[in-house]
Amino acid sequence: xxxxxxxxxxxxxxxxxxxxxxxxxxxxxxxxxAMGWFRQAPVKDREFVAAISWSGGxxxxxxxxxxxxxxxxxxxxxxxxxxxxxxxxxxTAVYYCAATRNTAQAMTRMTxxxxxxxxQVTVAS
Numbered sequence: 447x448x449x450x451x452x453x454x455x456x457x458x459x460x461x462x463x464x465x466x467x468x469x470x471x472x473x474x475x476x477x478x479x480a481m482g483w484f485r486q487a488p489v490k491d492r493e494f495v496a497a498i499s500w501s502g503g504x505x506x507x508x509x510x511x512x513x514x515x516x517x518x519x520x521x522x523x524x525x526x527x528x529x530x531x532x533x534x535x536x537x538t539a540v541y542y543c544a545a546t547r548n549t550a551q552a553m554t555r556m557t558x559x560x561x562x563x564x565x566q567v568t569v570a571s
Contacts (some may be wrong), residue, residue, distance in 0.1 A: 447560065448470055448474050448476075448479065448545045448559070448560040449470060449471045449472055449474060450468055450469070450470055450543045450544070450545060450560060450561065450562035450563075451468065451469055451470075451471055451543075451562060451563070452466060452467065452468045452541065452542070452543045452562045452563065452564060452565040453466070453467050453468075453469075453565060454466040454467050454565065455541060455565030455566045455567045456566075456567070456568070457568045457570060458533055458567075458568070458569055458570070459569070459570050460533060460534055460535055460569055460570065460571050461532060461533065462533050462569075463529070463530060463531045463532075463533065464530045464533065464567060465527055465528070465529050465530070466483065466527065466528040466530070466541055466543075466565060466567075467525055467526075467527055468481070468483075468525065468526045468527075468528075468543030468562055469523075469524055469525045470524055470545075474524075475521075475524060476519070476521065476524055476525075476526065476545060477500060477521040477524075478500060478547070479500060479545040479546060479547060479559075479560075480497060480498065480499055480500055480545070480546050480547075480548065480549055480550040480552075480553060481497065481498055481500075481517075481519060481526040481543065481544070481545055481550075482494070482495070482496060482497035482498070482517075482543075482544045482545075482546070482550065482553040482558065483495040483496045483497075483517060483526075483528045483541055483542070483543060483544070484541070484542045484544055484556075484558075485537075485539035485540065485541045485542065485567075486539055486540050486542070486564075487536075487538060487539040487540075490539075492542070492556075493508065494508055494553065494554050494555075494556060495507070495508050495511055495515065495528070495541070496508070496511065496515055496516075496517035496528060497517065497550040497551070497553035497554060498517045498518065498519050498526065498550055499549070499550040500521075500550075502518065502519050502521075504550055504551075505517055505550070506550055506551060506553070506554050510536075511530075511537075514530065514531050514532045514533075515528060515529065515530050515531070516528070516529040516531075517529075526543065528541070530567070533567075533569045534569060535569045535570070535571045536569075537567060537569050538567060538568050538569050539566075539567060540564040540565065540566050540567075541564065541565050541566075541567050542561055542562055542563075542564045543561070543562035544558040544559075544560060544561050544562070545558065545559060545560045546558045546559045546560070547559060
């Protein structure tokens with residue numbers, strides 16, 4: 447079990463920015479895992495947003511967020527981030543952090559092993 451905890455969600459106006467953070471509690475170190483962000487809007491399926499390899503050298507993004515969102519990680523701080531700029535109302539969702547021992551590319555196909563509890567992001571028009 448990998449206990450993941452997200453933070454940084456909230457309410458923001460369209461065009462604004464937020465930075466989400468995801469850390470692992472206890473004695474869990476995320477450096478062994480590819481990490482990713484997913485989101486789920488009301489009455490919609492959970493969807494892939496972004497993923498990053500364990501080293502941070504490779505990243506993947508959903509087409510809907512490319513150029514606006516940036517995923518990064520600081521293994522020394524045991525934390526992964528999602529910087530979200532130019533937010534749109536359609537970005538409104540619960541955002542989930544995830545970890546997998548598989549590859550970051552596999553996360554683009556919804557492959558993951560562990561989930562966080564989610565943090566709400568609401569973008570007002």
